[in-house]
Amino acid sequence: MMLFYIAFLLYLSGVIGVLVEGPGEFWLWFLSFGVLMDLTLFLLSYLGSKKLSAVKKVDMLAKVAHFLVFPLAGLAFYFRLKAEISSFSLVVSIILIIWTYSIFKLHKSWRRQVRNE
Secondary structure (H helix, E strand, C coil): CHHHHHHHHHHHHHHHHHHHHCCCHHHHHHHHHHHHHHHHHHHHHHCCCCCCHHHHHCCHHHHHHHHHHHHHHHHHHHHHHCCCHHHHHHHHHHHHHHHHHHHHHHHHHHHHHHHHC
């Protein structure tokens, strides 16, 4: 579970950097590492990792929200390549809101799982 938090914090620091200083390469690395780490953890959870089993127990809306982050990240990087900075910042902020909801639900599911064991 801690790895999901680290991925989220990487992405969050990238978003803050993009909104404060602009979408420079340094902040794009944070965004990319956060999304790729989360994608890796998401795939590992569905391949049967016991440590990440809380992901399977989250409600369907949170799963869809979490999965929606990945195509939106592709859209954000497309806007960045086209140099549409305002669209890029908007999509990155939407991703942050969706991911925050998803990580909150994941945390609640994980806490329920820990209390039941």
